[in-house]
Amino acid sequence: MKKEYQQHDSKEADIVSDIKIEHNRVPKLLVAVFYVVAIWAIGYAIFMPGKLAVEPAAAPQDNKGELIFEGTCLSCHATGAAPDLSGVTDRMPEEDIKNVIKKGRNTMPAIGHLYTEKEIELVYEYLKDYR
Amino acid sequence: MFTDEKWSSSKNWFIAAVFWIIIGMSMGLLTATKQIWPELLNNRWFTYGHVRSAHVMLVIYAWLSMAYVGSMFYMIPKLAKTKVYSEKMGNFALVFYNIVILEGFFALLLGQTEVIEYGEFPLWVDVQLLVAIGLVAYNLFKTVGRRQEKMLYVSLWYFLGSLLWLPLTWIVGNFPAQWIPSGVQQGLMGWFLGHNAIGLWMTTVGVGQIYYLLPKLTGRPLYSHQLSMIGFWAIATFYVWNGPHHLMNGPIPGWISKAGVIPSIVLLIPVWAVLANFWGTMKGSWSQTRTSVPLRFTVAGTIFYLFACLQGPLQALPSVSSVIKFTHWTVGHAHMGPFGAFSFTSFAAIYYILPKIVGREMFSKRAMEAHFWFSTVGFLVFAFSLWIAGVVQGFAWIEGVPFLQTVLMMEPYVQGRAIGGTMMYVAQFFLAWNMYKTIKLAKLEKKQQAQQQAASA
Numbered sequence A: 001m002k003k004e005y006q007q008h009d010s011k012e013a014d015i016v017s018d019i020k021i022e023h024n025r026v027p028k029l030l031v032a033v034f035y036v037v038a039i040w041a042i043g044y045a046i047f048m049p050g051k052l053a054v055e056p057a058a059a060p061q062d063n064k065g066e067l068i069f070e071g072t073c074l075s076c077h078a079t080g081a082a083p084d085l086s087g088v089t090d091r092m093p094e095e096d097i098k099n100v101i102k103k104g105r106n107t108m109p110a111i112g113h114l115y116t117e118k119e120i121e122l123v124y125e126y127l128k129d130y131r
Numbered sequence B: 001m002f003t004d005e006k007w008s009s010s011k012n013w014f015i016a017a018v019f020w021i022i023i024g025m026s027m028g029l030l031t032a033t034k035q036i037w038p039e040l041l042n043n044r045w046f047t048y049g050h051v052r053s054a055h056v057m058l059v060i061y062a063w064l065s066m067a068y069v070g071s072m073f074y075m076i077p078k079l080a081k082t083k084v085y086s087e088k089m090g091n092f093a094l095v096f097y098n099i100v101i102l103e104g105f106f107a108l109l110l111g112q113t114e115v116i117e118y119g120e121f122p123l124w125v126d127v128q129l130l131v132a133i134g135l136v137a138y139n140l141f142k143t144v145g146r147r148q149e150k151m152l153y154v155s156l157w158y159f160l161g162s163l164l165w166l167p168l169t170w171i172v173g174n175f176p177a178q179w180i181p182s183g184v185q186q187g188l189m190g191w192f193l194g195h196n197a198i199g200l201w202m203t204t205v206g207v208g209q210i211y212y213l214l215p216k217l218t219g220r221p222l223y224s225h226q227l228s229m230i231g232f233w234a235i236a237t238f239y240v241w242n243g244p245h246h247l248m249n250g251p252i253p254g255w256i257s258k259a260g261v262i263p264s265i266v267l268l269i270p271v272w273a274v275l276a277n278f279w280g281t282m283k284g285s286w287s288q289t290r291t292s293v294p295l296r297f298t299v300a301g302t303i304f305y306l307f308a309c310l311q312g313p314l315q316a317l318p319s320v321s322s323v324i325k326f327t328h329w330t331v332g333h334a335h336m337g338p339f340g341a342f343s344f345t346s347f348a349a350i351y352y353i354l355p356k357i358v359g360r361e362m363f364s365k366r367a368m369e370a371h372f373w374f375s376t377v378g379f380l381v382f383a384f385s386l387w388i389a390g391v392v393q394g395f396a397w398i399e400g401v402p403f404l405q406t407v408l409m410m411e412p413y414v415q416g417r418a419i420g421g422t423m424m425y426v427a428q429f430f431l432a433w434n435m436y437k438t439i440k441l442a443k444l445e446k447k448q449q450a451q452q453q454a455a456s457a
């Protein structure tokens, strides 16, 4: 009764659970792939940082006001859920606008705690040019 | 109360699985539709977040997992040349498992979630699910313990491995996360669960199914014992490492990142070994895919498995990840394995096993064909919409296009996805209807036979 598995290359098949199992050799192409992958892996482990190298921003960001405005305010103020803010600095005094940002108003939530005084100033500066 | 009938566990798990694929995919289609009409069913229960989590958890842990257990309740005893250790316990576990899934489903709709992808059920559900999985594993291990066949066929290695790995993954992913500091650590623990639910459960049981189905459906011998060894041990060794590739370029240490990227690429070894073995076995049998729907489902599954595993290692690279991360691309990839590859092999398993259990062939060949073509074409429309969307979206973000504008740019692709998704969804009704008819007719025929025998006696 020959039931032992053998690592040979005979075409003789074993039968396990009524399923025939052949002993064909591993295709050469596949062996080549195995080696390439293994060598790549070692190389990657030694030589690569494992993350995207990000260059530090060239100049200090001078568009912070714009970034905050587009990233936060527009989520509401460009959707119809909140008033359009173009030219808002003409119709509202600076103090009121900053207060709306800091303390909220009716359905606008207070978001002052997310930003420094300086950042709120930058957003205000940006609003002046936003029309 | 619970039946002891031969093969009843397998059959009943399959029936429950198909019930849940319909519910789970309804949730998916609702999610896709909400991306077009956000107002749709916008009530306390069916908000976008609730519905999306419910979809993901149901298709994985209800549909796919129950179909897997159904297959194993047939394939394991067959391979072990013995009976199921306890059909009664198998049926009890099924009822219990379904109650737990229902609890989880309602918890998610109520807004209770652990916020861990693929582990969203709250803790009180997790504990029960673990018990249910434990019951199934115990029953199946006992079955193998009583085997009449000395050698373990390769499918058995995969099944037994998966039945140990799933509870392990579930424990590590769900429980300690409650106590460790939040942030990066929890993210990594969460992706241990997320990735291994994919790699050491969905993939490994599915591969076990294919190893069983191909020789049976083609009548050809398995191509190479050595390739099955390489495939199994390399998957078992390298898959657990892959969690960090889901956090690529995130705030994780560089060495963890590398420890995630390297095994992702090394996975090409087991994947190609397994596929070479499958396609070696198929040699000379390709023409049979024209007539045999189960074989066609299996082979299509292997092809989608290959594509998933060509995308995967690329996605793990930091450069590629910086484009496709958080885009629709990932969602396209995330459906190729669980749907394209392993739901397909589970469909094949149902079409192969159910007729053997009920003693009559599937009621309608045309419904099987429709099931295949709607699933395949639907999936391709769905996936290509998302892949194109993901690339467009990824580069638009890099260019700095305002976010809202990028959302609007996605409109046509999101619609394409919903159309493909509708086809995938419709396909499953052919499966459900065909199963229902087959089981009902088989019962009727048995009754008639018994009557005839009684009359002639």
Ligand code: HEM
Residues within 6 Å of the ligand: B117, B198, B199, B202, B203, B245, B246, B264, B265, B267, B268, B271, B305, B308, B309, B310, B311, B312, B313, B314, B315, B316, B321, B324, B325, B326, B330, B333, B334, B335, B336, B337, B338, B341, B342
């Ligand atoms: C060698 C094979 C594979 C590798 C290396 C791989 C790699 C990856 C990577 C890097 C991601 C993260 C993408 C991102 O978030 O930007 C991912 C996501 C995913 N993969 Fe794969 N993949 C492979 C095969 C598979 C297979 C076979 C399946 C299914 C059985 C699968 C299911 C998923 C799912 C569900 C996600 C989505 C995760 C999420 O929700 O964010 N993958 N894969």
